[in-house]
Amino acid sequence: MYSESDLESAVAAGVISAQQAAALRTHVAGSRSTPAVDEEHFRLLTGFNDIFVGIAAVILLVAVAWIGNAIPPNLGFDGPSPWSGAAVALTAWGLAEFFTRRRRMALPSIILLLAFVGGVIAAAGFSLTLMIGEAALRDNNVLTGSVVAASGAIGAAAAWLHWRRFMVPITVAAGAAALVGLGFGMLQMLLGRTQGLSDIMLGFGLMLGVGVFLFAMWWDASDPRRETRRSDVAFWLHLLAAPLIVHPVFSLLGLTEGSATVLEATVVLLVYVLLGLTALAIDRRALLVSALAYVLYALNSLFRTYGSVELSVALTALVIGSALLLLSAFWHSARRGVVQPLPEGLRSKLPVVERVATA
Structure with a gap:
């Protein structure tokens, strides 16, 4: 199975022409009785070997993390060691040099990218915790927020370096997630123990989610026909933005407090319809999937009532x-x-509804 990124690469290498690639996309779309742009393709598997290599990579990374954790200093009694995250990050980068840069394997590339960024963030967070001291961080929102913010900033820088080297589409979303952590850490550092901090955090998370959503739309607008790697980048950004938007909205509506009244359930259903219209307009299903659990809970409450x-x-x-x-x-x-x-003006920034075989 060939992805849009493979076709893009083939056109860039001169293997096939842009007209031939467009004709192939149109043929596949016609055989499936749906425009290819509405298929929302993203590259996850190139074959069963992806699964095989992915499992092997996870086993190796867990072993490396375990061994690194045995190297002092550790947090607390037998707690995590900064060397654990550092070892995972270095191993993931080394494996990516072969499986991502040379073999172009989809699922292993995603796993190795997440392991690299996660390992860097873990190493930074554990190192800062050791430097400051666990006791000083207890019940100290300012110091805890500073550690989270610094770790997020370092993780975002690591994601940027990974993107420059390997250009895995999910990397941009991983960097954005690290920046979201940076934002939450800075807010916690600034507010400390302010009353109503949880609601402020929810509102701030909603703002960050809207920001990530607009960033994803910027990537989508640059590829309205969904024919390049930019569409894959937008897909992962939408997947990150969806829970950042959905969870604060439904939490502020009171749906996470353990019960839902008829009015709250009705509001939730109306919000889901609005999300559905948005998902149709931008041709992305992530919003619908992220809100699904809340809607199931709301409908269940209505039927019980x-x-x-x-x-x-x-x-x-x-x-x-x-x-x-x-x-x-x-x-x-x-x-x-x-x-x-x-x-x-708005339609021109959305993915096309009809696509013809043009270069």
């Missing part, structure tokens, strides 16, 4: 499952109905 206690879970699954399958089956038609009434 109206007496269907025994079948509440089954009825909830039936309604949501049927709705999502219908939406998937008629995604393109529904998307056309949402996008066409929009102003031309």
